[in-house]
Amino acid sequence: MIVRIVNMHFKETSIGKFQNMFDAYKEQIRNQPGCSFLELYQDKDDSQRFYTYSxxxxxxxxxxxxxxxxxxxxxxxxxxxxxxxxxxNSVVKIHSLL
Structure with missing residues (x-):
């Protein structure tokens, strides 16, 4: 399994537009062949920084x-x-504890 982590920093005026785009496309991205997981995170200290994990x-x-x-x-x-x-970055998951 490959875990893809994308770190993105947006213009302050573009945050809402990005969030709307993500909402519009997230199901299509998640349903791509071979994709089993998709999450979006927002940095707690920098509201312009977002991360996707897939x-x-x-x-x-x-x-x-x-x-x-x-x-x-x-x-x-x-x-x-x-x-x-x-x-x-693409990484290989070694361990996961739930």
Whole structure:
């Protein structure tokens, strides 16, 4: 399993627009083949910073999403709202305790 963590910092005036976009697309993103989990977090100290966590079956599933029509539609709209370069990391989950 691949866990994709994306750290994004938005223009203050774009936070509401981003949250509306995320609400509009979250189900479609979560239902992409190979995606089993999607969450959005907002930093407690910096209201302009958000993180997405998504779980992907494997690197191929994540790559397929990045090449999808949905990603081609969502990512340019999201990028236009940033005031800092986003950071994306793919990690492999070692342990999880619930």
């Amino acid at each position: 779980y992907w079956e494997d690197e191929e599933a994540l790559d397929a999403y990045r090449k999808s029509e949905l990603f081609a539609k969502v990512w340019p709209q999201t990028k236009a709202l940033f005031d800092e370069k986003p950071q994306a």
